[in-house]
Amino acid sequence: MAEMDKKVIPAPPPVPQPSANCCNKKGLRMNGLPPSRGYSSVSTATRDTWERLFDEGYKADVYINTDNGGIIHAHSNILGMASPVIRGMLKKAKSRDHWRSISISGVPYDAVRVFVRFLYSSCYEKEEMDEFVMHLLVLSHVFVVPQLKRACEQTLELGFLTIDNVIDIFQLALLCDTPRLSLVCYRMILSNFKPVSETEGWKVMKQSHPVLEKEILVSLVDAENNKRERTRKSNEKKIYLQLYEAMEALVHICRDGCRTIGPHDKDFKVNQAPCKYATCKGLELLVRHFASCRLRVPGGCITCKRMWQLLELHSRLCADSSICRVPLCRNFKEKIRKQVKKDEIKWRTLVIKILRTKSILVSPFLGRQ
Ligand SMILES: [Zn+2]
Ligand SMILES: [Zn+2]
Numbered sequence: 001m002a003e004m005d006k007k008v009i010p011a012p013p014p015v016p017q018p019s020a021n022c023c024n025k026k027g028l029r030m031n032g033l034p035p036s037r038g039y040s041s042v043s044t045a046t047r048d049t050w051e052r053l054f055d056e057g058y059k060a061d062v063y064i065n066t067d068n069g070g071i072i073h074a075h076s077n078i079l080g081m082a083s084p085v086i087r088g089m090l091k092k093a094k095s096r097d098h099w100r101s102i103s104i105s106g107v108p109y110d111a112v113r114v115f116v117r118f119l120y121s122s123c124y125e126k127e128e129m130d131e132f133v134m135h136l137l138v139l140s141h142v143f144v145v146p147q148l149k150r151a152c153e154q155t156l157e158l159g160f161l162t163i164d165n166v167i168d169i170f171q172l173a174l175l176c177d178t179p180r181l182s183l184v185c186y187r188m189i190l191s192n193f194k195p196v197s198e199t200e201g202w203k204v205m206k207q208s209h210p211v212l213e214k215e216i217l218v219s220l221v222d223a224e225n226n227k228r229e230r231t232r233k234s235n236e237k238k239i240y241l242q243l244y245e246a247m248e249a250l251v252h253i254c255r256d257g258c259r260t261i262g263p264h265d266k267d268f269k270v271n272q273a274p275c276k277y278a279t280c281k282g283l284e285l286l287v288r289h290f291a292s293c294r295l296r297v298p299g300g301c302i303t304c305k306r307m308w309q310l311l312e313l314h315s316r317l318c319a320d321s322s323i324c325r326v327p328l329c330r331n332f333k334e335k336i337r338k339q340v341k342k343d344e345i346k347w348r349t350l351v352i353k354i355l356r357t358k359s360i361l362v363s364p365f366l367g368r369q
């Protein structure tokens with residue numbers, strides 16, 4: 001996956017825990033706190049009661065018809081409270097001998113059973129969730145049961161997604177309006193595009209949803225371009241930063257002296273502290289070469305040419321040539337004044353870019369002694 005996809009998905013915040021003394025069973029005001037229905041987790045006994053109510057169908061009044069003639073007994077008041085959509089269905093359903101009947105089709109009987117059980121007790125077995133998670137996601141979306149939807153999303157997100165099923169789950173996530181899951185799938189597709197595009201799911205989607213395929217391909221190109229652009233910018237920044245450091249080291253050599261090179265009027269070799277400039281050593285060699293090279297003319301030796309450029313750059317960054325110890329600083333300032341406009345723009349741009357990498361807005365301290 002691309003860098004953004006490797007990010008660890010944050011765990012959901014913990015459910016608020018009950019504060020031991022804040023309210024009694026009836027939620028009456030105690031200890032000066034406002035009335036509350038409490039957040040206490042349901043006790044096992046209570047949960048068992050709801051589970052038994054579902055399993056035994058005591059005083060049930062609804063038949064839920066499923067595919068292949070399956071029937072689940074349930075209670076209209078519980079279904080109606082747990083799902084506004086089922087409440088609407090029950091309103092329309094005709095009553096016969098105190099029994100009403102609704103249908104949930106398109107998913108296996110066992111999946112509907114897991115779904116209805118969740119409506120009673122918010123419970124499910126892990127194996128059942130794993131087996132029917134995609135059906136349960138659809139059911140929770142269609143019948144508007146957000147807690148179950150979240151549980152399905154989490155199951156899918158944490159360990160269920162594979163190269164082979166990501167396209168199917170992506171389409172399902174879009175269909176069921178689960179933005180977070182859609183995004184997780186989408187990132188996985190983009191960062192594993194080659195293997196994903198070879199799966200059966202991709203081929204089917206290409207046929208059934210060509211628009212979606214096109215969208216993915218377009219964003220793939222965008223993502224690659226963005227990545228390339230980011231790399232280019234970061235490399236560019238590195239170069240400007242190195243140039244800035246070279247400029248600092250140049251002033252340091254000409255002002256303080258370092259190792260074997262420095263101003264003629266200063267005894268810089270005694271008590272030399274370790275140099276803090278990484279580019280100082282390279283610069284020292286460059287200056288040494290520059291001082292002794294016979295081809296020391298612009299456009300001559302490539303090493304000297306580099307030195308000329310560094311000196312000119314220094315001059316352009318230098319705040320005050322009159323007190324600067326860097327050789328030719330003043331000469332370049334003079335030359336710059338006479339320079340043609342085209343070159344001037346090129347140099348100015350470079351100076352601005354170097355200063356920006358260090359977040360400096362005006363010409364820096366380079367010339368100060
Ligand atoms: Zn140094
Ligand atoms: Zn040279």
Ligand SMILES: [Zn+2]
Nearest residue numbers: 318324329367
């Ligand atoms: Zn200078």
